[in-house]
Amino acid sequence: MPVLTEDKVSGGIGVPPRWNAPPGGGGGGGGEPDSSFPISSKQIATWLLMTGIAMLFAGLTSAYIVLRGVPTWESLQLPPLVWVNTLFLIASSLTLELARRSVKTDRMAALRLCLGITAILGIAFVSGQIMLWRQMTSSGLLLASTLHSSFFYVLSGIHAVHILGGLIGLATVSVKAWSGRLSSISFEPLRLCATYWHFMGGVWLYLILLLVFA
Amino acid sequence: MQVQHATEHAHPQLGFWRKYVFSTDHKVIGLQYMITAMAMAVVGGLLSMLMRLQLAWPAHAWPTLGKIFPVAFAGNIMEPGFYVSLVTMHGTIMVFFLFTAVLTGAFGNFLIPLQIGARDMAFPFLNALSYWVFLLSCIVILSALFVAGGAPLGGWTAYAPLSALGEASGPGEGAGMSLWIAALALFTVSGLMGGLNYITTILTMRTKGLSMMRLPLTQWSLLITAVLGLLAFPVLLAAAILLLFDRAGGTSFFIPSGIIMNNRLLGNSGGHPLLWQHLFWFFGHPEVYIVILPAMGMASDILSTFCRKPIFSYKMMVYSMVSIAGLSFIVWGHHMFVSGMSPFLGSVFTMTTLVIAVPSAVKTFNWLGTVWGARIRFTSAALFSIGFISVFVSGGLSGIFLGSSAADIYLQDTYFVVAHFHLVMAIAPLFAAFAGIYYWYPKMFGRFLNETLGKLHFWGSLIGVYAVFFPMHVLGITGHMRRIYDPLFYDFLKPDQAMNVFVSVSAFALATVQLVFLANFFISIFAGKRVTENNPWHATTLEWETPCPTGHGNFGDELPVVHRWAFDYSVPGAKNDFVPQTVPPGGEKL
Numbered sequence: 097m098p099v100l101t102e103d104k105v106s107g108g109i110g111v112p113p114r115w116n117a118p119p120g121g122g123g124g125g126g127g128e129p130d131s132s133f134p135i136s137s138k139q140i141a142t143w144l145l146m147t148g149i150a151m152l153f154a155g156l157t158s159a160y161i162v163l164r165g166v167p168t169w170e171s172l173q174l175p176p177l178v179w180v181n182t183l184f185l186i187a188s189s190l191t192l193e194l195a196r197r198s199v200k201t202d203r204m205a206a207l208r209l210c211l212g213i214t215a216i217l218g219i220a221f222v223s224g225q226i227m228l229w230r231q232m233t234s235s236g237l238l239l240a241s242t243l244h245s246s247f248f249y250v251l252s253g254i255h256a257v258h259i260l261g262g263l264i265g266l267a268t269v270s271v272k273a274w275s276g277r278l279s280s281i282s283f284e285p286l287r288l289c290a291t292y293w294h295f296m297g298g299v300w301l302y303l304i305l306l307l308v309f310a
Numbered sequence: 311m312q313v314q315h316a317t318e319h320a321h322p323q324l325g326f327w328r329k330y331v332f333s334t335d336h337k338v339i340g341l342q343y344m345i346t347a348m349a350m351a352v353v354g355g356l357l358s359m360l361m362r363l364q365l366a367w368p369a370h371a372w373p374t375l376g377k378i379f380p381v382a383f384a385g386n387i388m389e390p391g392f393y394v395s396l397v398t399m400h401g402t403i404m405v406f407f408l409f410t411a412v413l414t415g416a417f418g419n420f421l422i423p424l425q426i427g428a429r430d431m432a433f434p435f436l437n438a439l440s441y442w443v444f445l446l447s448c449i450v451i452l453s454a455l456f457v458a459g460g461a462p463l464g465g466w467t468a469y470a471p472l473s474a475l476g477e478a479s480g481p482g483e484g485a486g487m488s489l490w491i492a493a494l495a496l497f498t499v500s501g502l503m504g505g506l507n508y509i510t511t512i513l514t515m516r517t518k519g520l521s522m523m524r525l526p527l528t529q530w531s532l533l534i535t536a537v538l539g540l541l542a543f544p545v546l547l548a549a550a551i552l553l554l555f556d557r558a559g560g561t562s563f564f565i566p567s568g569i570i571m572n573n574r575l576l577g578n579s580g581g582h583p584l585l586w587q588h589l590f591w592f593f594g595h596p597e598v599y600i601v602i603l604p605a606m607g608m609a610s611d612i613l614s615t616f617c618r619k620p621i622f623s624y625k626m627m628v629y630s631m632v633s634i635a636g637l638s639f640i641v642w643g644h645h646m647f648v649s650g651m652s653p654f655l656g657s658v659f660t661m662t663t664l665v666i667a668v669p670s671a672v673k674t675f676n677w678l679g680t681v682w683g684a685r686i687r688f689t690s691a692a693l694f695s696i697g698f699i700s701v702f703v704s705g706g707l708s709g710i711f712l713g714s715s716a717a718d719i720y721l722q723d724t725y726f727v728v729a730h731f732h733l734v735m736a737i738a739p740l741f742a743a744f745a746g747i748y749y750w751y752p753k754m755f756g757r758f759l760n761e762t763l764g765k766l767h768f769w770g771s772l773i774g775v776y777a778v779f780f781p782m783h784v785l786g787i788t789g790h791m792r793r794i795y796d797p798l799f800y801d802f803l804k805p806d807q808a809m810n811v812f813v814s815v816s817a818f819a820l821a822t823v824q825l826v827f828l829a830n831f832f833i834s835i836f837a838g839k840r841v842t843e844n845n846p847w848h849a850t851t852l853e854w855e856t857p858c859p860t861g862h863g864n865f866g867d868e869l870p871v872v873h874r875w876a877f878d879y880s881v882p883g884a885k886n887d888f889v890p891q892t893v894p895p896g897g898e899k900l
Contacts, residue, residue, distance in 0.1 A: 133516075137432040140509065140510045152545070163580070163581065163582060239559050239560065250555055
């Protein structure tokens, strides 16, 4: 029996749009354009949200690059904990990906386990970031100490807020998973949550590389 | 055509609050945006009247105003700080809370589902949330007028380091400036929620047969505007966050080291004030097009309807809007020619700025091509659409001068700039918004606006606008500074004073004419002539398939099916001079 996958049952998916259909009277005829769009509304919204977030960090990091060149710039050494936190976030992306793969084959116990581990790793990341900030403040590196420290706090803080948003999404998906509302033919919330989570993981890798090496 | 009863598609009986206040219906949200923006326009307009009062008669005592504003008019004379705060608040309110709100918030919400044959937006709750966050941002920005120290002084561009230093740089730069930043951050969040909804809805919810190249130009303009907003607003948000940290967190992103303010050496280290200008204008120039593109789209559709002709070169209209949007991200430096920019970079920005005139000229050519030889029905909506072209061209031409760095260095921060941007990004969009209101009012309220009052409104506005803003070009060329409190302070500006008085009197007349519109708008809701058919203008687009006013769910049990583009006017051999988009091939002859 063929496996019915999500892509085959989602509404509004199928006939690609005719972007170049000629305007003008008469239209239609043998080939009437169909407006059905090959991507779901929620998926587009997620991608648009990520575009907006990308522009937010592009604006912030362009400021970083500009101010990196001022003569008064003092580079700071980030505590090693930052790499532990980074590993938590990378690991959480891996477990969420495993969750996505589990639901595609209807392995619900594995799905719940992976979602649970992802949430723990996500919380560990945010907690680790808070510990990192406390370590830095106790060593005298405050928000206003240097431009580098200012950028570290602001960029990592805004990123953490977005991770908290992702955790709320993860909690919503987990509730659906525990109440049996996710299956191999209906798992769009998990797919979108995973897309967002991976994206924010990518943003963190970009930020940390910028803050450490640029 | 018979009037249908308003469709009550899947519409439970809701109470007043759920139906008209906490509604998720896109039409109600659109009207909420419109009414709120109109209220903000009244505030912003009154502020500009106070400015004109000061510029025409500086140092004149106004006892009545002294009683109303005892602090701002201490000794019955306007305080300089109050004048500068008027400049800031007028600009901020008009750019964000009127133009952006009315063109994208009001018309975007009202028209997108109606013109694409959908029942509502893709995310109705998000849409409602977008309005309520917008309303909150309006309340926050207005509250800046009433806090201790007053409203911010730095202009709508909030240039650093003044905006970053707090009270140290002036009274309004304290709580007033913080509220300004908070209001803009909220506005940005609201705009992003709206834009996300617009793009998703237009891409995914078009009815059967409505391909992208069959969309009305209003829809194309709203789609492109939403993309611009999505890419530009987050950069403003980024700048606002950094500015907020400079003010509240002690950081120095925009504050250079060794800065002395009001004879006090501040302890900041290392930032760069020009960084704010770059971030602000990277957002700020696309913002100009966020305002003007929906105006272009709406004026195009309305013009075509009343010319009874297809829009001239539909595809080029679409491509030129896309070009304008793309180019708008690489012209921001023309706002900063006098910032110490290298002449080479200045010439690059001059080039990109002049290039953006090309698609704008293409659009103008196409509007003229549409009007050419047409038997125009001179309704108020048509007149305002034609007025839009006139004002857009007048303002656009002076932009060519300002886009050239050599000329701009002389004209920078003079009234020439004030004249330019008011015509091209304030009055032109406003005229298109008026055209839109006269045109879609029957769909909103089931009644017409009074046409006689509409024409009085148009001619009064057109004459008033040119009387106010044309002399400002001359004032600017004589060197009249942009934000000056007392033009009589300098001897070389004294000969300009008669012109300042003329501009102010014209501005008061122009404002009075707007009262005619406001009266017409609100009285017609209850006493306007009733609409007796679904399609009173004999237009082609899908919103005219619905009853006036349109009920919940917009369309009947079946969504419309589109068979043609949106501009089938005066089709040879057709029975009528318009063929709605829903008429199948060959049906136009029946």
